[in-house]
Amino acid sequence: MSVLGRLLIAGAGAAVARYALREVRTSPAGPALDRTNFRGCTVTLAAGPALAVGAAGAGAFGASSASSGAAALVAGVGAGAVGLYDDVVGARPEQKAAKGFAGHLAALREGRVTAGLVKVVGVGAAGLGAAALLAADPRVAGHRRRQRQGALGRGVDVLLGAGVIAGTANLLNLLDLRPGRALKSGILLGAPLAGGPHGGIAAGAVGAAAGLVADDLAEDVMLGDSGANALGALLGVALAARSGPVGRAGLLAVLAGLTAASEKVSFTQVIQRTPGLRELDALGRRAD
Helix, strand or coil: CCHHHHHHHHHHHHHHHHHHHHHHHCCCCHHHHEEECCCCCEEECCHHHHHHHHHHHHHHHCCCCHHHHHHHHHHHHHHHHHHHHHHHHCCCHHHCCCCHHHHHHHHHHCCCCCHHHHHHHHHHHHHHHHHHHHCCCCCCCCHHHHHHCCHHHHHHHHHHHHHHHHHHHHHHHHHCCCCCHHHHHHHHHHHHHCCCCCHHHHHHHHHHHHHHHHHHHCCCECCHHHHHHHHHHHHHHHHHHCCCHHHHHHHHHHHHHHHHHHHHCCHHHHHHHCCCHHHHHHCCCCCC
């Protein structure tokens, strides 16, 4: 795909995300998506499903094959849908007691299935389905090597790809703590991925993110789990598509390390203490 083609895909992602945002906000379900942000302002979670639809649709259209396009749809729509479920159902009082993965497991032992656990399982399932679809694309990195491997080797490679997709979805969600942060991170991660045979998937995700970043920075909307998970999952598909087994294992190790670090260290505090990151994070945002 040419540079012009990727720009058109990015533009389509932005346009669809903007249109979907307007439709979701004005729908009968729109008022139920109102939330209070960290500053105490009322914002709407409508940006989450809008981003998921725009990024997944444009990313699938820009994919190099039908199987990769299906992988983008499964990852983006799947992760966005279970994220939206957690955004809506997880806001109920009886759901708020369970915090973190340990809290969801504790609730499960008591016979309760939390919205957060549904999201974790759903994002993992979307990643697994997307990774399995990528395995059918001959343009995906390492395809010939996979064909020479036995069923066990191919299965492990699919699991690694699923881990990269789900791990990237989780990482973007962990960053969604301040206006614009997750979208900026997604744009910075996705822009270099927009090159190569699978660049159309990343271009669609970046375009949708760029189309909504001004509204997010203005604290008019927020992504919620729906938007952050969808954006991360699509970028995870782009990463997995250009990585062989060793590359996927390395990416998964980095993602797992960052996730583990988030349990001990506040990403917000790290950003605030780091020159360059602090200014980039605050760029375009309302003054505190």
